[in-house]
Amino acid sequence: MTSFDASSVTVTFAGLVAAGLYAAAYLSFVRLMRFPRNWLPPSLRDVLTTGLLAVLAVAWVSLSPNSSDLIRLTSLAISTGFIVVLFFIVAAPAMAFRPANGLVEFLARHAEYAGLWLLGPALIAGWLVPNSKLQAMLAAAMAIELSWFLRQHWARRRRQFHPLNLPDRSVLEIQAKGDLKAFRGRHGIRELVLSEGAISWRGCGKNTPPCPFNFYVNRLGLNTAPCCREHMRDISHYVAACLSDMGAVHWLEGGSLLGAVRENGALLDWEDDIDISVLLDGDLTWDRLASGLVERCARDGYYVDLFEQKSLAAISFDAPKAWPFQWERNRLRGEIRVDIAVYRRATSHGEAVLERQSYKGAMPATEQGGYGVPQEIVLPTSTISFEGEKFSCPNKPSEYLRILYGDFEEVEYTYLDPAAAEIRQQTGLP
Numbered sequence: 507m508t509s510f511d512a513s514s515v516t517v518t519f520a521g522l523v524a525a526g527l528y529a530a531a532y533l534s535f536v537r538l539m540r541f542p543r544n545w546l547p548p549s550l551r552d553v554l555t556t557g558l559l560a561v562l563a564v565a566w567v568s569l570s571p572n573s574s575d576l577i578r579l580t581s582l583a584i585s586t587g588f589i590v591v592l593f594f595i596v597a598a599p600a601m602a603f604r605p606a607n608g609l610v611e612f613l614a615r616h617a618e619y620a621g622l623w624l625l626g627p628a629l630i631a632g633w634l635v636p637n638s639k640l641q642a643m644l645a646a647a648m649a650i651e652l653s654w655f656l657r658q659h660w661a662r663r664r665r666q667f668h669p670l671n672l673p674d675r676s677v678l679e680i681q682a683k684g685d686l687k688a689f690r691g692r693h694g695i696r697e698l699v700l701s702e703g704a705i706s707w708r709g710c711g712k713n714t715p716p717c718p719f720n721f722y723v724n725r726l727g728l729n730t731a732p733c734c735r736e737h738m739r740d741i742s743h744y745v746a747a748c749l750s751d752m753g754a755v756h757w758l759e760g761g762s763l764l765g766a767v768r769e770n771g772a773l774l775d776w777e778d779d780i781d782i783s784v785l786l787d788g789d790l791t792w793d794r795l796a797s798g799l800v801e802r803c804a805r806d807g808y809y810v811d812l813f814e815q816k817s818l819a820a821i822s823f824d825a826p827k828a829w830p831f832q833w834e835r836n837r838l839r840g841e842i843r844v845d846i847a848v849y850r851r852a853t854s855h856g857e858a859v860l861e862r863q864s865y866k867g868a869m870p871a872t873e874q875g876g877y878g879v880p881q882e883i884v885l886p887t888s889t890i891s892f893e894g895e896k897f898s899c900p901n902k903p904s905e906y907l908r909i910l911y912g913d914f915e916e917v918e919y920t921y922l923d924p925a926a927a928e929i930r931q932q933t934g935l936p
């Protein structure tokens with residue numbers, strides 16, 4: 507091999523390492539974003555892993571052991587700045603889960619292609635700075651952004667039209683103050699199709715990204731989209747069937763139970779997830795529950811996300827993707843999901859309770875630092891009609907709801923953005 511060949515092999519290898527380190531940091535960062543979109547604080551381990559990978563990528567790109575300056579400062583500044591800006595763009599939709607500043611909201615609205623806005627700066631930097639490792643890193647980043655955009659673009663074509671029913675339309679018209687076109691443009695509601703006086707919704711499916719309905723429902727105060735509602739119904743019955751199959755004692759929880767009791771077996775109009783609780787009892791351990799769900803959902807095409815430290819499992823409607831795409835960005839603005847919270851038997855203040863780790867409604871704290879309900883309110887579980895089928899529920903559903911929400915008969919828009927909630931309240935809509 508000539509010396510020229512040897513050096514070009516070294517350059518290619520160095521470039522591939524730079525691209526690989528960036529891709530690893532990116533994937534780790536996307537995985538980290540599953541915490542904010544599940545309303546959880548990020549795990550320290552995931553934060554450190556992402557930080558370490560990003561630092562390694564920047565260091566690899568900037569180090570130059572053969573030249574007089576050990577560190578190429580221009581490359582250091584460009585690679586650091588690029589990663590910070592691009593990761594900020596990637597994170598914007600997850601940050602906008604809660605009200606955020608104008609820039610974050612803007613980036614979240616254009617999340618599909620905002621990363622590609624860095625294409626110009628990347629080309630200029632790659633052209634001006636003769637560092638092949640930096641060029642490879644920038645190329646890898648832009649290739650990822652381009653593939654993300656194209657996959658979103660193609661998925662959009664698979665969306666199908668759903669008519670909007672009268673209550674959904676009137677809520678939409680009220681929140682839009684009558685000007686649907688301006689409202690759609692202002693908030694980037696691309697699913698809303700207006701033509702010749704007809705209003706319809708370009709709905710999500712199993713192989714499209716979900717409607718970004720955390721934003722539409724919780725922030726804009728709209729009703730849950732018809733497609734999302736349909737999928738929530740399907741997945742709630744699917745998960746209940748899995749749990750029954752495993753012999754797991756389970757019951758409808760939180761807002762889903764509230765819908766079943768107060769709305770005569772329907773979902774709340776602004777429902778954004780399905781809540782089901784499971785009792786770990788007898789030989790049902792967390793590991794058995796988790797592996798049972800993972801196995802069934804993999805077979806039937808649902809995605810399972812496990813948060814063992816919080817004793818939570820989230821099951822998403824979208825089809826599971828091959829590694830490394832399972833942590834994709836497409837769920838960052840909401841996903842159709844069943845949240846499973848785990849309860850264990852405990853004694854608190856001399857009373858038999860069922861206890862969970864994570865906070866729910868106004869459920870009182872237990873002596874052990876969890877949250878609990880008296881056992882006899884839940885067990886033995888009863889059944890209630892929910893979205894057209896019988897569903898397992900607490901033995902005393904109304905008492906259960908009173909513990910969570912107090913006077914639950916009164917409709918409160920606590921999940922919605924205060925401004926959107928106020929407009930909705932003024933109209934007196936159910």
Ligand SMILES: [Zn+2]
Nearest residue numbers: 710717733734
């Ligand atoms: Zn949808």
